[in-house]
Amino acid sequence: MSKLKESFIELNGRERAKALLDSGVGIELLDPFEGMKSPHLEPQGIVPQNDDGVIVIKGEIDGERVVVISIEGAFQGGGIGEVSGAKIAGALELALKDNREGKKIVPVVVFDTGGVRLQEANYGLLSIAEIQGAIVALNEYVPTIGVIPGKVGGFGGMSITAALFSHLMITPSGRYGLNGPEVIEQEAGVRELDSSDKKMIWEMIGGTQRVKTGLVDMLIEDDIDEILSNVKKAMKEHPVKNRTEEINFYLTLINQAFAQDTFTPKDYEKLYHHLKEQEVEEIPKERVKASDQKEDQSRGRKWFEALTSVQSPSGWASTVLSHSNENESYIAVVPDSYSRFKRARHGEVGLYEGWKIAQTVQGFIKRDQKNEKKRAIIAVIDVPSQAYGYKEEVLGINVALAASVNMLAKARLYGHPVIGFIPGNAISGAFLALGLQANVLLSLDDDKINVQAMSKKSAARITKRTIRELEEATKKVPAMAYDIHSYKTLGALSQLITNINGEDPSEEDIHIVKDALITSIHDVKNRNDRSLSIRLETKEALLGGRKASIEVRERMKKQWN
Numbered sequence: 001m002s003k004l005k006e007s008f009i010e011l012n013g014r015e016r017a018k019a020l021l022d023s024g025v026g027i028e029l030l031d032p033f034e035g036m037k038s039p040h041l042e043p044q045g046i047v048p049q050n051d052d053g054v055i056v057i058k059g060e061i062d063g064e065r066v067v068v069i070s071i072e073g074a075f076q077g078g079g080i081g082e083v084s085g086a087k088i089a090g091a092l093e094l095a096l097k098d099n100r101e102g103k104k105i106v107p108v109v110v111f112d113t114g115g116v117r118l119q120e121a122n123y124g125l126l127s128i129a130e131i132q133g134a135i136v137a138l139n140e141y142v143p144t145i146g147v148i149p150g151k152v153g154g155f156g157g158m159s160i161t162a163a164l165f166s167h168l169m170i171t172p173s174g175r176y177g178l179n180g181p182e183v184i185e186q187e188a189g190v191r192e193l194d195s196s197d198k199k200m201i202w203e204m205i206g207g208t209q210r211v212k213t214g215l216v217d218m219l220i221e222d223d224i225d226e227i228l229s230n231v232k233k234a235m236k237e238h239p240v241k242n243r244t245e246e247i248n249f250y251l252t253l254i255n256q257a258f259a260q261d262t263f264t265p266k267d268y269e270k271l272y273h274h275l276k277e278q279e280v281e282e283i284p285k286e287r288v289k290a291s292d293q294k295e296d297q298s299r300g301r302k303w304f305e306a307l308t309s310v311q312s313p314s315g316w317a318s319t320v321l322s323h324s325n326e327n328e329s330y331i332a333v334v335p336d337s338y339s340r341f342k343r344a345r346h347g348e349v350g351l352y353e354g355w356k357i358a359q360t361v362q363g364f365i366k367r368d369q370k371n372e373k374k375r376a377i378i379a380v381i382d383v384p385s386q387a388y389g390y391k392e393e394v395l396g397i398n399v400a401l402a403a404s405v406n407m408l409a410k411a412r413l414y415g416h417p418v419i420g421f422i423p424g425n426a427i428s429g430a431f432l433a434l435g436l437q438a439n440v441l442l443s444l445d446d447d448k449i450n451v452q453a454m455s456k457k458s459a460a461r462i463t464k465r466t467i468r469e470l471e472e473a474t475k476k477v478p479a480m481a482y483d484i485h486s487y488k489t490l491g492a493l494s495q496l497i498t499n500i501n502g503e504d505p506s507e508e509d510i511h512i513v514k515d516a517l518i519t520s521i522h523d524v525k526n527r528n529d530r531s532l533s534i535r536l537e538t539k540e541a542l543l544g545g546r547k548a549s550i551e552v553r554e555r556m557k558k559q560w561n
Helices: 013-020 082-100 118-138 157-163 181-188 198-205 207-212 224-235 247-258 265-276 299-308 351-367 390-394 397-413 428-434 456-462 467-476 484-488 507-527 539-545 547-560
Strands: 026-029 054-061 064-071 106-110 145-148 167-170 320-324 328-333 376-380 418-422 440-444 493-497
Touching (some): 013 026, 054 082, 054 224, 064 082, 118 456, 118 547, 145 224, 167 224, 198 207, 207 265, 247 265, 299 507, 328 428, 376 397, 397 428, 440 507, 484 493, 493 507, 539 547
Parallel strands (some): 328 376
Antiparallel strands (some): 320 328
């Protein structure tokens, strides 16, 4: 008689973690009795939870050391805030330290998350970037294993994170994509995507389709024994080339997909397998000039030209500009009103932009590979959001953005000082893709600059508030605010550059910004630390901006051994 299957999906987050461990035994770090809950929810009338929706257990699977991290989708939709994000990032950072010291430990993450917790928006973005940086570093040492069982699924910035794992598995009940259907409808309109069409949505982002099109490695049944068996197999497979490094393949796929007027998930499946059967050759790179349309002269474009002294700039795409000199390499995403990728015509980071950022940064890395001195990479950040579109989700925009995250994180880890300079907006997944892997972030002191996880309309809809109620909440929680001064209080910015004309910089303005960039590059080199930890050491972070993030890490470190 065959053994009855035991559902993994029906377990809560803590039960899922224990189900993967030998005899269900391990040491839970910062368990509920520690009382480490979010300090940002009660001021908004939301009851916090003592583990903040993340369970971290250190134990063994098949006698091998592991740290299992399980996200509880039943609490705030598995959203990542300051404490929950710091628990994940802190555990991965400790695992990385162990692996660097020759003490092997494999991370296993169970995803059940909508991404950033919008009630702690910018804390969520910072934490997710730190999680991503740790995963990219860990991939050099051990397999990193992600499981998406179901219920909430894997969305938002955490879907970008999942794409970085060396092994990713999903059940047929799991959903996986960057933008939730309701958000796409809000941002792009019902003609772009009707969020009420459940059948179409499952065909687009459901687990079965994601595996058929190579965006997830393995389809697993909702059975504890089967999931555990596949986790054990994955633990033995390393290294594995991550899909985020298949740049030529995905650029070829995107070009062919967008040449078709209509494109369904079935079309993607057919095209994907057709290209997989061929050997995709390296795409000849030809520099393309940026748009000369007046409406495409964004702040990012103006500052890219000002800092590089390049007029009529170019790049490997009209929307991804790049330039290198003896000491620095520059990169920016800019608008192009005539781009064939219509959902990314206004400076958004879309499918094409994500892969082109990755390709450009990969070129920066290769050029300096044999040089002891690595050129600094300066990302000029003026991005209104990621692209919201049907084709974008079908083709895995989360993987495209993960490709850019991966390459920028690798550049930093390989010794390139990576500096993010913000003269314009820095929103959502676009900010994760282009800026948040930087060693150091600088910004103009300018009221027109917004930094956030989502547009106000979508954030209000998701949190079930009016825009006015949302704006009232930002007065209590600076991490929810959109303005650059509130962002500065979180400790992520090393400098706010004052008295600069952001729209039309003078020669003196350009000189001041260049000096600030040069100082930041020197500081990174002198620091000799390739991690993102500087964000926890700024004056603002220490004075309270990252108080909970720091406390979580300190307490986890004491419990780790």
